[in-house]
Amino acid sequence: xxxxxxxxxxxxxxxxxxxxxxxxxxxxxxxxxxxxxxxxxxxxxxxxxxxxxxxxxxxxxxxxxxxxxxxxxxxxxxxxxxxxxxxxxxxxxxxxxxxxxxxxxxxxxxxxxxxxxxxxxxxxxxxxxxxxxxxxxxxxxxxxxxxxxxxxxxxxxxxxxxxxxxxxxxxxxxxxxxxxxxxxxxxxxxxxxxxxxxxxxxxxxxxxxxxxxxxxxxxxxxxxxxxxxxxxxxxxxxxxxxxxxxxxxxxxxxxxxxxxxxxxxxxxxxxxxxxxxxxxxxxxxxxxxxxxxxxxxxxxxxxxxxxxxxxxxxxxxxxxxxxxxxxxxxxxxxxxxxx
Amino acid sequence: xxxxxxxxxxxxxxxxxxxxxxxxxxxxxxxxxxxxxxxxxxxxxxxxxxxxxxxxxxxxxxxxxxxxxxxxxxxxxxxxxxxxxxxxxxxxxxxxxxxxxxxxxxxxxxxxxxxxxxxxxxxxxxxxxxxxxxxxxxxxxxxxxxxxxxxxxxxxxxxxxxxxxxxxxxxxxxxxxxxxxxxxxxxxxxxxxxxxxxxxxxxxxxxxxxxxxxxxxxxxxxxxxxxxxxxxxxxxxxxxxxxxxxxxxxxxxxxxxxxxxxx
Numbered sequence: 001x002x003x004x005x006x007x008x009x010x011x012x013x014x015x016x017x018x019x020x021x022x023x024x025x026x027x028x029x030x031x032x033x034x035x036x037x038x039x040x041x042x043x044x045x046x047x048x049x050x051x052x053x054x055x056x057x058x059x060x061x062x063x064x065x066x067x068x069x070x071x072x073x074x075x076x077x078x079x080x081x082x083x084x085x086x087x088x089x090x091x092x093x094x095x096x097x098x099x100x101x102x103x104x105x106x107x108x109x110x111x112x113x114x115x116x117x118x119x120x121x122x123x124x125x126x127x128x129x130x131x132x133x134x135x136x137x138x139x140x141x142x143x144x145x146x147x148x149x150x151x152x153x154x155x156x157x158x159x160x161x162x163x164x165x166x167x168x169x170x171x172x173x174x175x176x177x178x179x180x181x182x183x184x185x186x187x188x189x190x191x192x193x194x195x196x197x198x199x200x201x202x203x204x205x206x207x208x209x210x211x212x213x214x215x216x217x218x219x220x221x222x223x224x225x226x227x228x229x230x231x232x233x234x235x236x237x238x239x240x241x242x243x244x245x246x247x248x249x250x251x252x253x254x255x256x257x258x259x260x261x262x263x264x265x266x267x268x269x270x271x272x273x274x275x276x277x278x279x280x281x282x283x284x285x286x287x288x289x290x291x292x293x294x295x296x297x298x299x300x301x302x303x304x305x306x307x308x309x310x311x312x313x314x315x316x317x318x319x320x321x322x323x324x325x326x327x328x329x330x331x332x333x334x335x336x337x338x339x
Numbered sequence: 340x341x342x343x344x345x346x347x348x349x350x351x352x353x354x355x356x357x358x359x360x361x362x363x364x365x366x367x368x369x370x371x372x373x374x375x376x377x378x379x380x381x382x383x384x385x386x387x388x389x390x391x392x393x394x395x396x397x398x399x400x401x402x403x404x405x406x407x408x409x410x411x412x413x414x415x416x417x418x419x420x421x422x423x424x425x426x427x428x429x430x431x432x433x434x435x436x437x438x439x440x441x442x443x444x445x446x447x448x449x450x451x452x453x454x455x456x457x458x459x460x461x462x463x464x465x466x467x468x469x470x471x472x473x474x475x476x477x478x479x480x481x482x483x484x485x486x487x488x489x490x491x492x493x494x495x496x497x498x499x500x501x502x503x504x505x506x507x508x509x510x511x512x513x514x515x516x517x518x519x520x521x522x523x524x525x526x527x528x529x530x531x532x533x534x535x536x537x538x539x540x541x542x543x544x545x546x547x548x549x550x551x552x553x554x555x556x557x558x559x560x561x562x563x564x565x566x567x568x569x570x571x572x573x574x575x576x577x578x579x580x581x582x583x584x585x586x587x588x589x590x591x592x593x594x595x596x597x598x599x600x601x602x
Contacts, residue, residue: 195453195454195455196453196454198455199452199453199454199455199456200444200448200449200450200451200452200456200458201450201451201452201453202453203433203437203440203441203444203450204441204450204451206430206432206433207430207433207441210429210430210431210432210433211428211429211430211431213392213428214424214428214429214430215441216411216412216413216416217390217392217412217413217416217421217422217424217428218413218416218421218441218442218445218497218501219413219414219416219417219445219446219501220413220445220450221411221413224451225451228451228453232453
């Protein structure tokens with residue numbers, strides 16, 4: 001980048017040398033998880049596979065919310081709105097246009113992003129509790145629209161009879177194939193979030209979270225960055241919605257209501273905000289407790305979730321991901337201390 | 340010569356109180372300009388008016404001849420104005436290196452790039468800055484875990500990473516040990532001569548070591564402005580600072596210790 005190549009060569013090689021193995025090491029658990037998830041339909045019963053697909057959908061929603069909550073420091077209670085908009089858009093396009101595979105996914109991303117841009121431009125002007133309340137209001141408004149716009153959304157019955165997604169003309173006609181489709185979409189969405197978080201732009205978002213006034217003093221205008229983060233998060237939530245439409249084959253107003261938004265936020269808190277993978281774990285806990293354990297507890301799933309939430313807040317203030325994180329920086333410190 | 344930074348008739352009111360009450364201040368390019376004064380004199384407020392953190396009730400600020408009174412803080416930063424704060428204002432969860440990188444990538448990197456990329460030029464500049472302020476071995480430590488003195492050093496590195504033309508330092512040596520303070524003075528002395536530095540400081544030894552020009556504020560107004568020698572000997576300054584003329588030797592004259600014993 002600069003003409004002084006000799007000066008350039010020294011410091012980057014010092015930092016770059018340990019980088020590739022460390023990056024590989026860090027990618028290993030991630031790759032193993034994906035392989036395991038891909039292999040799951042081969043040895044799991046169909047119902048368990050469906051539950052796993054549902055976890056993946058919800059994990060992507062939670063991870064996209066984490067981009068706002070954990071990385072940018074914008075706690076949103078209306079994130080399910082973009083999830084729902086993506087789901088309705090993908091469902092509608094599947095029914096009326098085509099179920100051919102990338103189309104519903106792209107529609108979910110586009111509509112989720114547009115909806116986030118349309119509401120985010122004023123929402124991100126606020127912060128803290130005001131932002132929380134504004135997003136809550138936006139979520140409720142979008143739910144009302146979904147409930148009353150019968151001709152498009154099917155009203156309170158929801159949008160049903162959504163065709164299976166199809167690849168090269170052949171519908172993904174069994175649980176395993178559908179699971180792989182959901183997995184592919186979730187991995188794609190997660191990769192986008194990961195890339196954004198690791199980019200210079202992601203560093204700016206963390207800076208805004210840590211100390212917004214200082215960012216302004218450094219010459220940053222936080223508004224644009226926050227809006228961009230909001231749109232990216234909305235767009236990825238839209239992809240998660242498209243996956244929901246394909247997996248559930250039904251979209252109802254409750255999918256974009258307050259409960260879904262609150263559960264997504266719960267998943268972020270349980271899992272550990274700011275790590276992206278933590279909220280995915282949190283999503284697994286939420287879905288398992290609600291869908292798998294809930295029915296055996298006479299419908300007291302939400303109660304159990306509440307207990308889990310309180311326990312996590314007291315025992316693991318930084319979520320499940322915090323258990324490992326706390327050890328991380330300490331080790332780095334002792335590594336550097338002797339000099 | 341056009342002053343690098345020029346405030347005219349600056350005034351800032353908080354309710355009935357005018358914290359800064361009609362201050363004129365001209366800072367020459369490349370100056371080391373100190374602003375001193377007793378507590379509550381309006382030094383920090385004046386600095387905030389200059390940096391854009393706070394809007395003046397009245398008055399104008401010009402940067403290199405350009406009127407920047409209406410410009411937001413971020414815009415002023417982009418014109419080459421960097422600052423450090425009285426209370427360290429850093430990114431606590433990030434490492435020292437990440438803190439400086441955040442500033443450096445804004446001025447010479449790709450801050451809005453949404454995919455991972457190595458910003459080689461930025462990384463080199465950050466390495467040099469950390470070396471310069473003496474934090475090279477602490478680069479991987481979270482800013483929140485650094486000692487107070489180290490945080491002050493990091494503040495300076497972050498400000499310098501903005502490639503400033505003018506640097507505003509609000510009590511940069513506050514809370515530093517004597518050794519750290521001396522080291523800090525060395526850092527400021529080593530800055531390039533064309534960089535303009537304005538600093539608010541209580542430590543008068545530091546002020547008289549570094550400053551080429553001193554402005555004394557008292558109750559929101561300029562009491563006196565001039566070269567350090569004139570400020571040091573001026574009775575009005577001593578009175579404003581120390582309350583009464585009698586006790587002046589206690590604090591100013593090194594040989595005044597026996598006077599203290601006498602009273």
